[in-house]
Amino acid sequence: MADARALPGRRLDARLILAGAWLAIVLIAAIFAPLVAPHDPLMQDLMLERLPPFWMPGSEPGFWLGTDSLGRDLLSRLIFGARIALIVAFAAAIAACVVGSTLGLIAGYFGGWPDRIISRIVDIWMAFPPVLFAILLVAVFGTGLMSVIIAIAVIDWTRFCRVIRAEAMSQSRMDYVENARIAGFGRFRIMISEVLSNVLPSIVALLSLEMGIAVIVEAILSFVNLSISSDDPTWGGIIAEGRLSIHQAWWVLVFPLIALFLTVLSFSQFGEGLKSRFDPVLR
Amino acid sequence: MIFQRFLIRLLTMAITLLGVSVVVFVIIRVAPGDPIAMMLPPGASDDDIARLRALYGLDRSIVEQYFIWFSGVLQGNFGTSISLRQDVMSLVLSRLPATLELSIFALFIALLIGGPLAILGAREQGTAVEAGIDVANGAALSIPDFLWGLALILLFGVLWPVFHISGRVSPRLDLPFVTQFYLFESILRFRFDLTKDLIGHMFMPALALALPLAAIISQLLKISLKEVMTLDYVTLARVKGFSETSVILREALKNAALPTLTLIGVQFTFLIGGTVIIERLFSYEGLGNMAIDAVINRDLPLIQGIVLVFALIFVLINLAVDMMYALLNPRLRHG
Numbered sequence: 001m002a003d004a005r006a007l008p009g010r011r012l013d014a015r016l017i018l019a020g021a022w023l024a025i026v027l028i029a030a031i032f033a034p035l036v037a038p039h040d041p042l043m044q045d046l047m048l049e050r051l052p053p054f055w056m057p058g059s060e061p062g063f064w065l066g067t068d069s070l071g072r073d074l075l076s077r078l079i080f081g082a083r084i085a086l087i088v089a090f091a092a093a094i095a096a097c098v099v100g101s102t103l104g105l106i107a108g109y110f111g112g113w114p115d116r117i118i119s120r121i122v123d124i125w126m127a128f129p130p131v132l133f134a135i136l137l138v139a140v141f142g143t144g145l146m147s148v149i150i151a152i153a154v155i156d157w158t159r160f161c162r163v164i165r166a167e168a169m170s171q172s173r174m175d176y177v178e179n180a181r182i183a184g185f186g187r188f189r190i191m192i193s194e195v196l197s198n199v200l201p202s203i204v205a206l207l208s209l210e211m212g213i214a215v216i217v218e219a220i221l222s223f224v225n226l227s228i229s230s231d232d233p234t235w236g237g238i239i240a241e242g243r244l245s246i247h248q249a250w251w252v253l254v255f256p257l258i259a260l261f262l263t264v265l266s267f268s269q270f271g272e273g274l275k276s277r278f279d280p281v282l283r
Numbered sequence: 284m285i286f287q288r289f290l291i292r293l294l295t296m297a298i299t300l301l302g303v304s305v306v307v308f309v310i311i312r313v314a315p316g317d318p319i320a321m322m323l324p325p326g327a328s329d330d331d332i333a334r335l336r337a338l339y340g341l342d343r344s345i346v347e348q349y350f351i352w353f354s355g356v357l358q359g360n361f362g363t364s365i366s367l368r369q370d371v372m373s374l375v376l377s378r379l380p381a382t383l384e385l386s387i388f389a390l391f392i393a394l395l396i397g398g399p400l401a402i403l404g405a406r407e408q409g410t411a412v413e414a415g416i417d418v419a420n421g422a423a424l425s426i427p428d429f430l431w432g433l434a435l436i437l438l439f440g441v442l443w444p445v446f447h448i449s450g451r452v453s454p455r456l457d458l459p460f461v462t463q464f465y466l467f468e469s470i471l472r473f474r475f476d477l478t479k480d481l482i483g484h485m486f487m488p489a490l491a492l493a494l495p496l497a498a499i500i501s502q503l504l505k506i507s508l509k510e511v512m513t514l515d516y517v518t519l520a521r522v523k524g525f526s527e528t529s530v531i532l533r534e535a536l537k538n539a540a541l542p543t544l545t546l547i548g549v550q551f552t553f554l555i556g557g558t559v560i561i562e563r564l565f566s567y568e569g570l571g572n573m574a575i576d577a578v579i580n581r582d583l584p585l586i587q588g589i590v591l592v593f594a595l596i597f598v599l600i601n602l603a604v605d606m607m608y609a610l611l612n613p614r615l616r617h618g
Contacts, residue, residue: 224579
């Protein structure tokens with residue numbers, strides 16, 4: 001983007017730092033959830049149902065963000081929900097990246113019929129409504145963490161495939177690839193290293209973006225009650241509860257929504273920030 | 284030239300649809316869980332199950348099942364919904380108009396927000412106004428429709444309840460409509476009381492769908508406008524004494540719109556894909572909401588029908604955009 005180039009370096013850093021800071025907070029909260037969370041996220045206490053957040057009248061000390069309609073501590077549920085969100089984000093994005101990049105490399109390097117087949121599959125994939133595709137896949141694989149991860153990878157590999165394919169195509173036409181072959185070097189290996197060094201900034205940005213998308217898809221799936229078992233707290237599951245009790249306890253919807261907003265925004269900004277730092281053209 | 288291009292596109296479109304039908308067929312046939320067992324009472328005998336299985340053709344091999352289903356599809360017969368026990372085609376047709384109206388209304392909102400912002404940004408190049416528009420675009424782009432929908436529910440459904448946040452139309456209203464295109468029909472019948480109620484329901488979900496697209500339109504159109512505005516003929520118009528706004532509207536916009544138009548096509552398919560979860564969120568009775576129920580109920584024929592209809596809409600939009608591009612782009616028109 002022309003605009004990104006015009007931005008002064010300092011502003012890019014601020015974006016990177018802010019996004020990175022939020023992601024670090026979520027990551028630490030997720031890793032140390034049992035230590036950080038003030039309460040058991042599953043403990044119900046009907047005496048404590050729908051407590052408002054700490055600054056409102058009627059709140060209880062220790063329940064910072066209030067409780068849901070079963071008296072469960074919202075902050076603790078959000079902290080444990082971050083675990084699921086991040087596991088899905090990392091695993092699904094990396095899986096999509098590996099599958100997509102491999103197929104993109106094959107299509108772009110070999111051209112011909114492998115390219116035609118892979119491109120046709122990408123076209124078919126693009127004709128599916130992604131959310132419906134995800135819901136369908138999870139329904140097929142059965143609910144559970146693994147299904148959610150596989151479903152997201154199965155749907156979103158095309159993003160990586162298209163970028164890598166285009167790059168591999170332009171690289172394989174370069175003279176140096178041919179020269180390398182004449183000089184007795186492995187053409188494929190050289191091209192891979194060249195393609196990789198050229199697309200790495202885009203891949204990093206895409207990977208980060210994809211993590212944000214995975215977090216959203218997981219939230220959507222648990223919102224329609226198709227993600228992991230409904231006992232484990234997930235951000236989407238909390239949102240679904242919040243949507244139902246919106247007129248009695250708005251905070252049950254607001255806080256997971258803020259967590260999702262910040263996380264998704266941070267993943268995309270972090271990716272963009274890294275990209276413009278590492279991209280030799282932009283730098 | 285254009286005709287040839289059209290034929291090639293038509294062929295790839297058919298292959299894509301065929302591929303979609305195979306993929307969805309294979310996916311749901313390998314699904315564990317027996318749809319027949321789900322529709323019978325617990326006490327059903329094995330004979331009953333076998334009979335019903337044969338009725339829906341589920342006792343044959345997957346390849347056979349596919350060809351039976353596919354030859355039906357070619358004749359416009361998508362089978363019978365297992366959970367609703369109605370013809371899939373008529374179920375889909377009864378819900379499709381609601382989704383189309385929502386999508387088109389959302390596209391309309393996106394153009395209405397994105398277009399003026401692009402023009403404003405291009406006119407105020409390099410100022411704080413342009414920077415503000417960039418920041419707003421960046422935020423609107425990174426946040427998906429699902430989160431916008433939830434935020435809108437909180438803002439305009441709870442905090443300041445001015446819009447409806449669930450359903451398509453108020454249930455107490457008496458609807459005189461003969462088609463399922465409620466919004467269009469209410470306008471054509473001059474029943475503006477109903478139009479108002481429909482828009483009151485549709486505005487929130489449509490806005491949630493529109494915001495990311497509005498950001499894309501605004502960003503891309505602005506960039507194209509800025510490029511076009513450095514060209515000689517635009518400078519000439521300026522020299523003639525036209526104001527900057529009328530230079531943009533009269534001269535630059537026409538030539539800057541083409542790349543945006545192509546992109547809107549692809550993005551519009553993403554928007555339609557987004558209706559699935561947005562309809563769920565706002566309990567809007569469209570195709571997407573029905574699709575989620577179909578998946579939850581393992582209603583195989585209905586899922587197949589809905590996915591295929593979505594895919595058909597997607598490839599048709601891409602085809603339309605491609606043709607429009609070919610017709611409007613002078614280089615392709617004469618080449």
